[in-house]
Amino acid sequence: MAEDRETRLRRLKIRSMRRGTKEMDIILMRYFGARHEAMEEAALDRYEALLEESDQDLYAWVSGQAAPPSRHEAMVADIRAVLPAAE
Known part of the structure; x- marks a missing residue:
């Protein structure tokens, strides 16, 4: 049975806030909260694929310490756009 949209959004919200590192929990919770609706x-599919990456890689990409792989470039750029400049 296919997962309905509301169930998927709830699942992705939980995955966004239970990453393992507090920094990525905060970043992804803010991003998902701002964009999920x-x-x-297709965007949810890309976001779910991004969540499969390690926190260390995600943090390096979002913070600009490393370039994300091309498959995640647009999503990482959007995450950066949502975050306050101080992060």
């Missing part, structure tokens, strides 16, 4: 299925 407007995300279409």
Whole structure:
């Protein structure tokens, strides 16, 4: 049975806030909170793929310490756009 949108959003919200590192919990919770309602299925698929990456890699990409792989460039750029400049 296919997962309905509300169930998927709840699952992704939990995955966003239980990453393992507090920094990524905060970053991804803020991002998902700001964007989830407007995300279409394809964007949710890309976000879910991003969540499969390690926290260390994600933090390096979001903080600009390393370039993300091309498959995640647009999503990482959008995460950076949502975050306050201090992060």
